[in-house]
Structures are given as C-alpha cells and as structure tokens.
Amino acid sequence: xxxxxxxxxxxxxxxxxxxxxxxxxxxxxxxxLALYLPTLVAVVGxxxxxxxxxxxxxxxxxxxxIAVMLFGDRHSLRRTLAELDLFDEEDRKMLRGxxxxxARFNAGQKINAxxxxxxxxxxxxxxxxxxxxxxxxxxxxxxxxxxxxxxAYFSLxxxxxxxxxxxxxxxxxxxxxxxxxxxxxxxWAREHHSRWPALEREAAEPS
Amino acid sequence: MPPxxxxxxxYGRRTFLAVVAGGASSLVWGGSAWRAAQHALxxxxxxxxxxxxxxxxxxxxxxxxxxxTMPSFDPARWTLTIDGLVERRQSLRxxxxxxxxxxxQVSTFHCVTGWTVTxxxxxxxxxxxxxAVARPTSQARALQFVSAERPYTDSLELKQALRxxxxxxxxxxGKPLAREHGSPARVVIPEMYGYxxxxxxxxxxxxxxxxxxxxxxxxxxxxxxxxRSNRG
Numbered sequence: 217x218x219x220x221x222x223x224x225x226x227x228x229x230x231x232x233x234x235x236x237x238x239x240x241x242x243x244x245x246x247x248x249l250a251l252y253l254p255t256l257v258a259v260v261g262x263x264x265x266x267x268x269x270x271x272x273x274x275x276x277x278x279x280x281x282i283a284v285m286l287f288g289d290r291h292s293l294r295r296t297l298a299e300l301d302l303f304d305e306e307d308r309k310m311l312r313g314x315x316x317x318x319a320r321f322n323a324g325q326k327i328n329a330x331x332x333x334x335x336x337x338x339x340x341x342x343x344x345x346x347x348x349x350x351x352x353x354x355x356x357x358x359x360x361x362x363x364x365x366x367x368a369y370f371s372l373x374x375x376x377x378x379x380x381x382x383x384x385x386x387x388x389x390x391x392x393x394x395x396x397x398x399x400x401x402x403x404w405a406r407e408h409h410s411r412w413p414a415l416e417r418e419a420a421e422p423s
Numbered sequence: 424m425p426p427x428x429x430x431x432x433x434y435g436r437r438t439f440l441a442v443v444a445g446g447a448s449s450l451v452w453g454g455s456a457w458r459a460a461q462h463a464l465x466x467x468x469x470x471x472x473x474x475x476x477x478x479x480x481x482x483x484x485x486x487x488x489x490x491x492t493m494p495s496f497d498p499a500r501w502t503l504t505i506d507g508l509v510e511r512r513q514s515l516r517x518x519x520x521x522x523x524x525x526x527x528q529v530s531t532f533h534c535v536t537g538w539t540v541t542x543x544x545x546x547x548x549x550x551x552x553x554x555a556v557a558r559p560t561s562q563a564r565a566l567q568f569v570s571a572e573r574p575y576t577d578s579l580e581l582k583q584a585l586r587x588x589x590x591x592x593x594x595x596x597g598k599p600l601a602r603e604h605g606s607p608a609r610v611v612i613p614e615m616y617g618y619x620x621x622x623x624x625x626x627x628x629x630x631x632x633x634x635x636x637x638x639x640x641x642x643x644x645x646x647x648x649x650x651r652s653n654r655g
Contacts, residue, residue, distance in 0.1 A: 257486040258603040261493050301435035304428045330435045334442035341447065353642050356653065359453035361485075361536040363446060366453065 225394035229288030240277030507628035547592035577636030
C-alpha cells in the first residue's frame with residue numbers, strides 16, 4: 217500500500233525509554249537467571265563476575281532512564297503519563313469484557329504500563345537492599361531476596377503476554393512499528409484506537 | 424486537547440501505588456506467601472523433567488558461591504583431611520567416607536536471605552562418628568571447615584557439631600551430592616542458616632576456639648540459629 221498514511225504514536229523520548237528498559241530487562245534477566253537457577257549456576261559459574269554484570273547493568277539502567285527523563289521530551293512524557301493514568305468509561309468497558317473504543321492506549325496497555333513501572337521501582341528497591349545488606353546489617357531483611365525473585369516471576373509472565381501481543385498476535389503486532397520507528401498505519405489506528413485524539417484532529421483538518 | 428472526561432478515574436496511579444505498597448510490605452509477609460506458593464506449586468514441579476524443575480519456586484534451592492569457579496569433584500584425587508587438635512590426623516578418601524557409619528535424616532534447609540527448602544533427605548556421617556576416627560584432644564573446642572571453594576571457611580563449636588541432627592552429608596535426596604550442592608561432602612546443620620552448612624568440605628581442623636567464617640567477616644552472626652540470629 218504505497219499511499220498508506222501514518223500517524224506518530226510514540227516520540228523519540230518514549231521509544232528511548234521503552235528500549236532502554238527492554239534491553240536492560242533482558243540483560244538483567246539473563247544474568248539473574250545465571251545467578252538463580254541451580255543448573256545454570258553450575259554451567260555458567262563465575263558468580264562474582266555475573267553478579268558484577270547484574271549490578272552494573274542495573275546501575276546503567278537507572279542512570280539511562282533518569283538521563284532520558286531529564287534531557288528528553290518531557291512534555292510528551294507528561295502527556296503520556298496522564299493518558300496512562302486515566303481510565304474512562306470505554307476503558308472500564310474493556311475491563312468488563314464488553315465492546316469498547318480505545319484512545320491512544322487501551323486499558324490493558326495502561327495496566328501493563330502501571331505494573332511495569334511498579335515492578336521497575338520494586339526491582340531497584342529490593343536490588344539496592346540486597347546490595348546494601350551485604351555491607352550493612354541495618355539493610356538486611358529476611359524477605360528481600362524473595363521480593364526480588366517474586367518480581368522476576370511476575371515480570372516474566374507480563375513479558376510473555378507483552379511479547380505475544382507485540383510480535384505474534386495478528387491484530388496487535390503492527391503496534392511494534394510504533395515503538396520502533398514511531399508511526400503506525402492510520403487505518404490500523406482507526407480500527408484499534410479510534411478515539412485517539414490525533415486521529416480526530418487529522419479528520420478535522422482539510423485534506 | 425479534548426475536555427477532561429469527568430467520569431475518568433486515576434486507576435493507573437492507583438495500580439502503580441498498590442503494587443509498590445504490596446511489594447514493599449512483602450518484606451514483612453513475603454516469607455509466608457512464598458512458602459504457600461511453594462506448597463501449591465509442588466505437584467507441578469514434580470511433574471516437570473529434572474532440569475526444568477528448578478525453574479518452579481517449589482524446588483526453592485538457590486546456589487550461592489563466592490569464587491570464580493565452582494569446585495569439581497575428582498574421586499581419584501579427593502581427600503578429606505581431619506587435623507589440628509587431634510590424636511590421629513586423618514586423610515580420608517571418598518570410599519573411606521562411605522564405609523563409616525551412615526546416618527539419614529529429613530530436615531528443612533533455611534537460608535538467611537529468607538528462602539527455605541523443606542523435606543530434604545540427607546545421608547552422611549554424624550560428626551561424633553567422623554571424629555571418633557581422629558580422636559580430638561581435650562583442648563579441641565571447635566571445628567574449622569575449609570571448603571575447596573577458596574576462601575570459604577566456617578566453624579562450629581564442638582557441641583554444635585555433635586548435635587543430633589548435624590552431619591557431614593554425601594547424599595541428598597537419594598543421590599550423591601550434586602556439584603552445586605557441595606559434592607562430594609558438605610556440612611548439614613538444619614538449626615543454623617545455610618552459610619554454616621559449608622559446601623565442598625576438604626579439611627576439618629580441630630581448634631581451641633571457633634573463628635569468623637567468610638560471611639561472619641561481613642557481619643553475619645557466628646551462631647546462626649534459625650529465627651534467632653542475624654536480626655540486624
């Protein structure tokens with residue numbers, strides 16, 4: 217379709233945040249599993265090195281996220297945050313399993329964003345406690361490692377669902393284009409995100 | 424911008440805050456929830472093949488090492504040295520260990536970081552039977568365990584090592600100890616946290632006083648009684 221029209225769904229800043237988070241998550245997951253699963257621990261070994269990689273990637277992840285938030289397009293981030301926060305009647309219809317018309321994000325994507333952000337904060341919190349706890353008994357709590365491990369399990373479930381919808385599911389995988397180059401097909405957007413204000417503005421403008 | 428929808432609710436931030444609050448408070452209740460999950464997932468774990476089983480939290484083991492490489496066991500070269508304050512220094516081969524009186528027990532393994540593994544079946548030698556071979560002198564008051572994983576060491580008072588449920592294990596759950604569990608021999612003292620359960624033991628030195636081991640030098644308690652130590 218040579219004349220297919222596209223609309224911008226994600227700004228550079230939003231995409232940078234997403235891919236920094238995704239890359240860090242995979243590196244942290246790989247190094248975390250090599251520290252956690254007995255079979256992998258025996259095969260990979262070098263626990264001090266793997267642990268150093270895990271900690272260094274975590275520090276780089278937090279630093280990169282903060283840098284993007286400080287120096288990126290904060291206006292687009294604030295707007296996106298507001299959109300993700302608010303659930304209107306159409307979102308509630310989706311959660312009740314009824315027919316709905318989504319705006320830029322549907323209710324599932326909003327919940328995914330809230331959970332991902334909460335898990336990220338809890339990962340950073342529990343990881344910091346584990347690191348500090350080895351150096352100072354005041355930061356040592358019996359269940360810190362269980363929180364960190366539990367988050368890994370929940371995050372994996374979330375990730376599998378996210379990857380399925382973004383890469384495999386025919387109706388939604390076009391959205392991956394939005395997160396890679398920023399734009400999505402207008403026809404796709406009208407079908408899946410018909411209440412997205414960008415589309416309404418576009419419709420109002422003379423062609 | 425379209426006018427704000429008066430029916431819209433801030434469920435996004437509420438979800439975020441609820442999950443953060445639940446996660447942070449799990450530092451208090453997480454242990455009980457984890458054990459309940461372990462119990463519920465146990466049948467699933469048993470149905471999985473061996474290598475996949477470790478993915479399910481019901482198996483519960485985490486493997487902590489301090490050196491770059493994990494010691495590997497060579498039956499032809501391995502010996503267990505018992506020396507220090509003893510009348511007869513010993514150098515036992517693996518086959519020698521297997522000829523000593525064997526003891527079995529099923530006990531729970533507790534890690535100081537919060538995880539536990541229940542119903543672990545151990546087979547090994549009670550320390551009183553092991554020490555009977557070497558005959559500690561009257562000055563001996565503690566056992567210093569030296570691991571093949573350098574620089575890991577730890578010690579137990581003699582009376583702690585002689586507890587009814589402490590042993591030097593060479594089998595776990597009906598099989599020779601796996602490499603990651605400390606093959607061929609490790610300390611098992613269920614009433615103390617895992618860092619006292621030294622893996623890959625290759626030397627036991629009888630000494631007059633216990634000394635700080637690897638983790639104790641980093642602030643952990645020397646007497647690591649489960650539920651009564653390392654409380655910050």
